[in-house]
Amino acid sequence: MTFLWLLEGLRTPFLDKLMQLVTYFGQELIIIAVICTLYWCVDKRFAYLLGFTYFSAGLCVQALKITFRIPRPWILDPEFTVVESALDGATGYSFPSGHTQGAACLFFPLALRTPRPTAKVLYVLAFLGIGFSRMYLGCHTPKDVLTSLILSIVIASVIWKYQSVLLDDHRYVRPITAALIFLSLAVAAYALLLHGSGAIETRYVVDCCKAAGAGFGFSVGYYIERTKLNFDPRAGSFFTQAAKLVIGLVLALAIKEGFSLIFGNSVLAKMLEYFILVLWVLVLYPYLFLRIKYPAVN
Numbered sequence: 001m002t003f004l005w006l007l008e009g010l011r012t013p014f015l016d017k018l019m020q021l022v023t024y025f026g027q028e029l030i031i032i033a034v035i036c037t038l039y040w041c042v043d044k045r046f047a048y049l050l051g052f053t054y055f056s057a058g059l060c061v062q063a064l065k066i067t068f069r070i071p072r073p074w075i076l077d078p079e080f081t082v083v084e085s086a087l088d089g090a091t092g093y094s095f096p097s098g099h100t101q102g103a104a105c106l107f108f109p110l111a112l113r114t115p116r117p118t119a120k121v122l123y124v125l126a127f128l129g130i131g132f133s134r135m136y137l138g139c140h141t142p143k144d145v146l147t148s149l150i151l152s153i154v155i156a157s158v159i160w161k162y163q164s165v166l167l168d169d170h171r172y173v174r175p176i177t178a179a180l181i182f183l184s185l186a187v188a189a190y191a192l193l194l195h196g197s198g199a200i201e202t203r204y205v206v207d208c209c210k211a212a213g214a215g216f217g218f219s220v221g222y223y224i225e226r227t228k229l230n231f232d233p234r235a236g237s238f239f240t241q242a243a244k245l246v247i248g249l250v251l252a253l254a255i256k257e258g259f260s261l262i263f264g265n266s267v268l269a270k271m272l273e274y275f276i277l278v279l280w281v282l283v284l285y286p287y288l289f290l291r292i293k294y295p296a297v298n
Contacts, residue, residue, distance in 0.1 A: 001077055007136045008081065015136070020085050023133040025126065026099035027089065031106050033249060036281055040248055040289075041241045044233050045167050046113065048222070049159060052166055054105040055215045056180075057155045059187045061101045061148060062092075062211040066191055066200050070095035073138055082138035090139040092207045096148035097140045103130035104152035112160050170226065177223040184215035188271065202267065209267050213274035220275075221282025231286035248285045255280055 024030065031054060039047035072094045074082045082090070092098065104127045111123035131149055134140040165172050191208035194200045225231055235241050256277055263269040 001073060001080065001141065003142050004073055004080065004135060004138060008138065011083070011136070016083050016085065019133040019136045020083065022129050023086065023089070023099055023137060023139075026103035026130040026134075028102060031102045032252075032281075034106060036249060036252070037245055039233065039281065040286070041233050041235070041245050044231065046109075048167055049163055050106065050109055051218055051222075052159050053109055053152075053156045054102065055211075055218045056159070056183070057101050057105050057152045058098070058211045059183055059215050060151060060155065061096050061098055062208045063187050063190060064096055064147075064151075065093040065098075066194055066204055066208055068095050069093055069200065069204075070144075073141055080138065083136075086137035086139050092204055094140055095144045096151060097131065097134050097144045098148070099134050100127070100131040100140070100145050100148040101152045103127040104149055105156060108153055108156045109160060112156075173223060173226050177219050180219035180222070181216060184212045184219060187215070188212035192267075205267050206265070206270050209271040210274045213271035214278050216271075217275040217278030218282065221279045224283050225286070229283060229287060229290075231290065235289075244289060248281075248289075251285065252277060252280055 035047050035050050035054070038044070038050065070076075070093055072082070072090060074080050076094075089099070107123040107127040111120045114120055114123070127149070131145040134145055135142060159166065166176060188209050191200070191205045191212075195202065195205045235244055256273060259269070259273040259276065263272070
């Protein structure tokens with residue numbers, strides 16, 4: 001907490017707004033939008049690599065959160081104040097940092113991928129800056145951020161090293177799918193078990209089951225797309241690609257918001273919502289687009 005108290009003393013209205021802007025780039029919405037853009041329009045293989053990294057690390061972070069159950073800094077020390085604008089994005093337990101995990105899982109693979117030294121430095125500064133913003137805003141301690149950074153970088157490095165097994169060798173599609181499904185369902189079952197014993201509240205179960213639903217959706221979508229669909233992101237003109245992206249993102253948002261309105265925010269509903277949302281990204285929308293582009297001939 002000593003470092004957070006130091007940062008609190010440095011706060012100004014301008015820095016508060018700047019750090020809130022920086023932290024925004026570690027949010028789920030931004031990361032999913034980048035993955036969608038790459039997957040639908042640019043580089044499906046690299047989008048898969050980001051997906052493996054993001055969803056695997058996300059499941060691990062959620063499992064650690066409900067295992068250690070460390071409260072947020074302003075709960076640990078009631079005299080400490082958080083930047084008010086950051087409260088809405090600070091859900092769940094404090095350790096490890098979810099925003100930092102998301103940022104590292106996006107920008108670290110981008111740094112590995114680019115051959116340009118300047119771009120590498122900028123990508124590294126991006127996820128380090130997002131991690132720092134979480135501490136400046138008062139949402140996480142250094143331990144929360146550093147643990148998330150180390151965990152995410154290790155997972156990203158392992159996936160990067162073995163990407164040919166994950167993405168190029170069809171012999172391993174089934175065992176990889178099975179492993180991802182097992183990990184997703186295990187995290188959900190673990191959260192429900194802790195909830196049943198009274199160790200965690202429902203809101204923390206929801207966060208875990210959202211991650212589990214997304215991981216499960218990624219697993220199933222990965223298997224179907226790799227074995228049945230084999231979607232090609234290339235679509236001709238820039239206008240066609242832009243229209244495909246915008247329509248896909250709008251419909252994804254409609255699915256997310258509409259699902260909550262219809263089915264509510266229960267644990268099962270949120271898990272299904274994220275399962276369907278990721279399945280939409282990987283399989284349903286590419287299939288719909290292909291049917292429109294190449295209608296079946298009777």
